[in-house]
Amino acid sequence: MECISVFDMLKIGVGPSSSHTLGPWRAAERWLQELKDDNVFNTVTRIQVDLYGSLSLTGIGHATDLAVMLGLSGSDPEYIPTETIDIIIASITNTEKLVLGNEKIIDFDMQSEIVFNKVFLPFHSNAITFTAFSMNTEIHQSTFYSIGGGFVIKEERTVDAENQELKSEFPFPVDKATELLAFCKSENKTISEIVLENERSLRDDKTIDHELQRIWQTMLDCMFTGCHTEGTLPGGLNVRRRAYDMHKNLNIEMPYVTSQDWLQSIRQSEVKFRQILKWVSCFALSVNEVNASLGRVVTAPTNGSAGVIPAVLMYYMVIENHEADFKHIKQFLLVAGEIGSIFKKGATISAAMGGCQAEIGVSSAMAAAALTELLGGSPEQVMIAAEIAMEHHLGLTCDPIGGLVQIPCIERNAMGAIKAINAAELALDTDPKNAKVPLDKVVETMWETAKDMNNKYKETSEGGLAVRVNMADC
Numbered sequence: 001m002e003c004i005s006v007f008d009m010l011k012i013g014v015g016p017s018s019s020h021t022l023g024p025w026r027a028a029e030r031w032l033q034e035l036k037d038d039n040v041f042n043t044v045t046r047i048q049v050d051l052y053g054s055l056s057l058t059g060i061g062h063a064t065d066l067a068v069m070l071g072l073s074g075s076d077p078e079y080i081p082t083e084t085i086d087i088i089i090a091s092i093t094n095t096e097k098l099v100l101g102n103e104k105i106i107d108f109d110m111q112s113e114i115v116f117n118k119v120f121l122p123f124h125s126n127a128i129t130f131t132a133f134s135m136n137t138e139i140h141q142s143t144f145y146s147i148g149g150g151f152v153i154k155e156e157r158t159v160d161a162e163n164q165e166l167k168s169e170f171p172f173p174v175d176k177a178t179e180l181l182a183f184c185k186s187e188n189k190t191i192s193e194i195v196l197e198n199e200r201s202l203r204d205d206k207t208i209d210h211e212l213q214r215i216w217q218t219m220l221d222c223m224f225t226g227c228h229t230e231g232t233l234p235g236g237l238n239v240r241r242r243a244y245d246m247h248k249n250l251n252i253e254m255p256y257v258t259s260q261d262w263l264q265s266i267r268q269s270e271v272k273f274r275q276i277l278k279w280v281s282c283f284a285l286s287v288n289e290v291n292a293s294l295g296r297v298v299t300a301p302t303n304g305s306a307g308v309i310p311a312v313l314m315y316y317m318v319i320e321n322h323e324a325d326f327k328h329i330k331q332f333l334l335v336a337g338e339i340g341s342i343f344k345k346g347a348t349i350s351a352a353m354g355g356c357q358a359e360i361g362v363s364s365a366m367a368a369a370a371l372t373e374l375l376g377g378s379p380e381q382v383m384i385a386a387e388i389a390m391e392h393h394l395g396l397t398c399d400p401i402g403g404l405v406q407i408p409c410i411e412r413n414a415m416g417a418i419k420a421i422n423a424a425e426l427a428l429d430t431d432p433k434n435a436k437v438p439l440d441k442v443v444e445t446m447w448e449t450a451k452d453m454n455n456k457y458k459e460t461s462e463g464g465l466a467v468r469v470n471m472a473d474c
Contacts, residue, residue, distance in 0.1 A: 020146070
């Protein structure tokens with residue numbers, strides 16, 4: 001049984017994509033370690049990177065090539081100052097030199113040594129192969145698969161092995177929603193309390209709180225940055241940032257210099273129903289505009305869906321409960337992470353495998369469930385909220401124009417957040433005895449839908465809006 005931590009589902013990284021940016025970045029880091037472990041790092045004179053499947057088809061728009069170079073350079077996506085990204089890339093491009101692992105300078109021409117292969121490998125649609133040479137002799141090769149949400153595996157090692165290498169067995173192991181509900185009943189605990197006990201088997205309370213604080217602060221800073229940054233998104237679609245204008249039209253001007261001051265200023269303003277819709281949309285858009293600009297975000301569970309959970313949590317803090325504090329934030333994130341792990345285990349969180357239902361649909365279910373517990377819902381109602389949110393995202397395709405995580409991705413985060421709030425309200429008004437569709441059945445249905453979906457609607461830019469809208473006309 002997989003032991004997936006909340007911190008696996010909510011990772012701090014750099015946009016625009018968890019599967020196409022963060023995953024390849026982490027794969028490059030792991031490959032560098034393999035070179036060192038095999039004692040060949042110091043003999044490397046040249047490397048080649050081959051991208052396959054969806055990584056190849058939408059790699060340029062998702063900055064996969066840039067992520068690979070940053071990973072090979074030894075930069076960490078969680079901590080790299082985002083303002084230095086362009087400087088590092090420009091240096092590699094202009095000098096055709098790469099400081100491998102930040103230790104060894106080698107020749108590197110990205111045009112010839114990052115190869116976009118328009119074919120799919122059988123194991124997974126997101127594949128990347130690294131090959132190292134000493135002079136003209138191949139000395140090492142490894143293939144990795146980016147399976148969504150920043151998770152990276154190798155074919156010869158199962159997902160179970162990947163997780164068990166890092167994690168011991170949880171006291172309350174969960175693969176399905178029914179198992180989680182059974183633990184809640186037998187232990188007389190809420191979902192967040194069960195999840196917290198699992199996390200305590202991996203790390204102490206101080207570390208858990210510190211890391212959850214860091215995740216929330218990254219989300220808050222991301223929204224703050226997005227709401228205060230004007231201009232056009234990079235990539236060629238000429239998409240104007242909308243969060244800045246929405247925020248300017250909504251915000252009652254008050255003095256603030258930090259994201260925390262900003263949060264308090266919004267809490268002090270009177271917000272009516274139509275403004276609530278606009279605020280939630282503004283929060284979601286702001287995150288994904290930062291994501292589209294190679295900014296720092298939290299995968300929730302992916303970069304492309306990173307705006308839903310912070311937007312709904314902000315809704316709770318600025319609309320539902322002005323006294324909300326870290327205790328509520330912690331509770332929200334614990335529930336959200338657990339619901340996301342159920343979808344990952346039973347289906348997928350990769351758009352390249354399941355379409356956008358696997359990203360926006362899952363994030364909406366995570367947010368709906370977490371909000372329901374904060375609003376006083378029972379564990380059964382939490383599951384109902386997650387089910388409702390996903391049920392109304394089933395079949396959602398992934399067809400990004402130009403392979404960019406912009407259209408329709410950014411707006412979909414706003415829609416996913418609004419649906420999550422609506423799902424929570426519907427769940428709170430539902431008697432669990434009258435619920436007809438269990439969450440586990442929706443997870444199974446989502447996976448069946450994913451397998452039946454035509455590949456051109458799975459993050460390939462070969463169908464839907466991606467072929468109906470010409471980038472040149474944008």
